[in-house]
Amino acid sequence: MRQAKRRRLAAKGWRTGSAKDFLGLTEQEEAYIELHLKLADGLKARRIQRRLTQTELAKAVQSSQSRIAKMEAGDPSVSLDLLVKSLLALGASARDLAKIIASRAAASASR
16 A cells, blocks of 8 residues: 555554454464465466466366366465465476465455
8 A cells, every 4th residue: 555545544543554464363374375375376377378268277177167266366265285286287397386486475465
């Protein structure tokens, strides 16, 4: 959030903070959520790069299109295991996974 907007909200009595502060997350919980979102974003980006539909990816990983949509949306019901398996099914290497994990904050972290 921009500083000017923060100041306007503070002037009106609003408090601003992070999701971690609002939800009372531990450092470990915050790191887990960030990892989950990075992998979800990486999955969507790789699927699009390979020019596959969610349905086509679902067939490749023996899942459903709705499950792929949940994976890409960062749904907490999706396991890290399924995200990693799906990325591997798209041809991601261990190095590719490391790049996804090491990337800056997930674009969807502000969801």
